[in-house]
Amino acid sequence: xxxxxxxxxxxxxxxxxxxxxxxxxxxxxxxxxxxxxxxxxxxxxxxxxxxxxxxxxxxxxxxxxxxxxxxxxxxxxxxxxxxxxxxxxxxxxxxxxxxxxxxxxxxxxxxxxxxxxxxxxxxxxxxxxxxxxxxxxxxxxxxxxxxxxxxxxxxxxxxxxxxxxxxxxxxxxxxxxxxxxxxxxxxxxxxxxxxxxxxxxxxxxxxxxxxxxxxxxxxxxxxxxxxxxxxxxxxxxxxxxxxxxxxxxxxxxxxxxxxxxxxxxxxxxx
Amino acid sequence: xxxxxxxxxxxxxxxxxxxxxxxxxxxxxxxxxxxxxxxxxxxxxxxxxxxxxxxxxxxxxxxxxxxxxxxxxxxxxxxxxxxxxxxxxxxxxxxxxxxxxxxxxxxxxxxxxxxxxxxxxxxxxxxxxxxxxxxxxxxxxxxxxxxxxxxxxxxxxxxxxxxxxxxxxxxxxxxxxxxxxxxxxxxxxxxxxxxxxxxxxxxxxxxxxxxxxxxxxxxxxxxxxxxxx
Numbered sequence: 001x002x003x004x005x006x007x008x009x010x011x012x013x014x015x016x017x018x019x020x021x022x023x024x025x026x027x028x029x030x031x032x033x034x035x036x037x038x039x040x041x042x043x044x045x046x047x048x049x050x051x052x053x054x055x056x057x058x059x060x061x062x063x064x065x066x067x068x069x070x071x072x073x074x075x076x077x078x079x080x081x082x083x084x085x086x087x088x089x090x091x092x093x094x095x096x097x098x099x100x101x102x103x104x105x106x107x108x109x110x111x112x113x114x115x116x117x118x119x120x121x122x123x124x125x126x127x128x129x130x131x132x133x134x135x136x137x138x139x140x141x142x143x144x145x146x147x148x149x150x151x152x153x154x155x156x157x158x159x160x161x162x163x164x165x166x167x168x169x170x171x172x173x174x175x176x177x178x179x180x181x182x183x184x185x186x187x188x189x190x191x192x193x194x195x196x197x198x199x200x201x202x203x204x205x206x207x208x209x210x211x212x213x214x215x216x217x218x219x220x221x222x223x224x225x226x227x228x229x230x231x232x233x234x235x236x237x238x239x240x241x242x243x244x245x246x247x248x249x250x251x252x253x254x255x256x257x258x259x260x261x262x263x264x265x266x267x268x269x270x
Numbered sequence: 271x272x273x274x275x276x277x278x279x280x281x282x283x284x285x286x287x288x289x290x291x292x293x294x295x296x297x298x299x300x301x302x303x304x305x306x307x308x309x310x311x312x313x314x315x316x317x318x319x320x321x322x323x324x325x326x327x328x329x330x331x332x333x334x335x336x337x338x339x340x341x342x343x344x345x346x347x348x349x350x351x352x353x354x355x356x357x358x359x360x361x362x363x364x365x366x367x368x369x370x371x372x373x374x375x376x377x378x379x380x381x382x383x384x385x386x387x388x389x390x391x392x393x394x395x396x397x398x399x400x401x402x403x404x405x406x407x408x409x410x411x412x413x414x415x416x417x418x419x420x421x422x423x424x425x426x427x428x429x430x431x432x433x434x435x436x437x438x439x440x441x442x443x444x445x446x447x448x449x450x451x452x453x454x455x456x457x458x459x460x461x462x463x464x465x466x467x468x469x470x471x472x473x474x475x476x477x478x479x480x481x482x483x484x485x486x487x488x489x490x491x492x493x494x495x496x497x498x499x
Contacts, residue, residue, distance in 0.1 A: 063424070063470035065431030067442060068463050075455040079273065153333075160336030164435055171338060184350060188343050196334035227393050228386035231402055234314040234378055235322065 010177045017173030018194050024091055024169060025156040025198070031091075032098025032155065033148075039103035044110055054103075061100035066158040069097055074165055090162040094155055101151045109144035110136065141210070149206035153199055160195075170194060278457040281448045285461050288444035291358075293469070295440060296427045299362050303369025303422065310374040311381075312403075329371045338432050340364045345436045361433035365426055373415075373422060380414045381407070417484060420477035424470040431466070441465060 042054035061069060073093035077084045084092070113136050121131040163172035174191040178184055224233055310329075314322050332340060344364035348355060355363065384407060392402040412419075434443035445462040449455040 059471065059474075060467055063467040063474070064463050065428040065442065065466060067431045067434070068459060068466060071455065072459050072463060075459065079456070157336040160338040161432070163338070171336065171342075175342075178346070184346055188339070188347055192331065192335045192339060192343075195336060195339065196331065199334040225386045225390060228389040231315070231389045231399075231407060232381045232384055232386075233317075234311070234381070235317070 010181070013173050013177060014170070014190065014194075017168060017170040020087070020168060021156075021159055021170040021195075022198060024087065024094065024162065024167070025159040027091055028094035028098055028155050028159070029152045031095035032102050032151075035095060035099035036102030036106055039099055040106035040110070043103065043107050058100045058103055061097060062104065066093075066097055067161050067164060069093055070161060070165065086162070086165045087167045090159070090165065090167045094159060094162070097158065098151060098155045101154070102148065105144055105147040105151060106140070108147070109140040112143040113139045145206060145210035149203060149210070152202050152206060156198055156202060157195070273456060274454075275457050275460065277452065277454050278448070278461055281452070281458065282461055284448065285441065285444060285458075285465060288439070288441040289465060289469070291438070292427065292430050292440040292442075295358065295362050295365070295430045295433065295438070296423060299365035299369055299426050299430070300419070300423055302362065302366030303373050303426070304419070306366060306370025307373035307377055310370060311377045314374075314378075325374075329374065332368055332371045337365070337368055337429050338435065340368055341432055341436060357433070357436045357438045361430075361436055361438050365429045365433075368429070369422055369426055372425075373419070376415055376418045376422075377411060380411045383414050384410055414484065417477045417481040420473055420480060424473045424477075427466065427469055427473070 039054055039058065042050045043058070045051060064072075070090065070093040073096065074084075074086070074089040077089060077092075117135055117139065118131065121135045126135065159169060160171040162169055163175060166172065170191055174187050178187045181187070310325055314325055341361055341364040344355070344367075345357060345360040348360065388406055388410070389402060392406050397405070430438075430440055431442040433440055434446060437443070439447075441462055445458050449458040452458070
């Protein structure tokens with residue numbers, strides 16, 4: 001069923017689509033992270049009016065399907081005097097869309113750091129910059145990183161929507177190959193695997209960053225009685241592993257461990 | 271080119287009417303997602319390693335590929351296997367599958383919040399497995415999951431816009447049909463965007479309310495309800 005002869009002819013098209021998908025989504029992730037910082041600062045800042053504007057913008061963007069937002073951006077570029085090619089509209093839209101999500105995550109991470117930390121830093125007379133970079137910043141990594149990972153993967157996946165405005169990225173390439181060869185199944189499988197590889201790479205990258213930067217993050221391991229495990233545990237966990245992980249967490253406990261309130265509900269990600 | 275919202279005012283009723291298919295698909299996909307999530311969770315509770323592995327790969331594949339791709343596969347590939355679904359059903363199925371995988375993960379996290387004692391008490395009372403699941407675990411699980419389910423509704427509503435790519439005439443495609451005629455894409459899309467935003471912001475408000483009531487201790491909430499009535 002899988003026609004190997006077709007592969008070389010279309011490998012080039014697929015390869016270019018793959019590279020464009022990687023370039024656009026990684027570019028958008030970086031731009032979005034940079035844009036998110038001022039947005040989050042506006043929301044947390046002293047000016048109530050600016051904070052309100054930032055909230056309205058972020059919430060409006062987050063409530064839209066990416067396709068709608070993309071077309072809005074694409075069609076409003078001429079209004080401000082630019083007729084951007086599809087890929088540029090796509091990159092701009094993806095960056096702005098991501099910025100809304102990342103800024104929300106940054107704000108939540110800032111709120112997750114306990115008030116006492118800020119007050120103690122102020123009481124010690126530390127400057128605002130020092131407070132932000134040395135006290136609050138490092139503690140924001142643990143709550144921010146998992147959400148950032150989810151958002152980054154979301155941006156990668158949303159980049160497939162760019163195919164609708166004819167950006168020749170991976171999904172677009174696959175649609176073209178499929179239309180020309182009718183080799184539907186092998187094409188989709190190949191493309192799915194390619195996306196899967198980028199998602200996995202992104203997830204690994206963010207998990208590395210998470211592990212490298214975070215302090216005071218400790219894994220909560222649930223140990224259940226045998227009876228309860230029958231109904232509440234999904235995996236047959238080896239008896240000793242929970243204990244070992246617990247012990248490791250205790251041994252690595254840094255001096256500054258802050259018992260951060262429950263991670264009970266929030267940590268599920270796509 | 272200027273922005274003139276007045277030109278699309280006559281089309282607003284048509285766009286509002288197009289909400290019906292969007293919301294219907296979203297509701298159907300969410301229900302399918304919940305049912306699928308329950309099924310996946312129950313299957314994983316069997317702790318049959320090969321089955322769990324298959325479910326793990328399925329979940330990972332669905333999370334690892336763009337929703338648009340899942341929708342295309344459901345629409346273009348299923349017919350090759352003899353399952354020829356109309357665009358609406360194929361799209362709903364695809365979004366439902368994505369939701370099922372996500373909600374199954376939420377359920378997994380939710381199960382971690384249920385204390386051992388609940389199940390142990392059920393077993394001690396001699397309840398059977400289905401009663402323990404149906405009467406003890408599930409009600410508490412749904413209560414814990416309620417805000418996530420409502421949030422998932424907004425995700426699903428946003429995903430329905432992708433169905434325009436497989437010719438489902440929902441809100442997004444209706445907007446495209448309108449601006450194909452009146453050449454006013456920006457204005458038309460702004461109206462569609464306002465409708466999406468209204469639906470999703472309302473849902474987010476419900477989720478936030480549920481989240482607050484979840485974090486309140488139940489006994490206190492009950493006491494307040496009793497005292498006010």
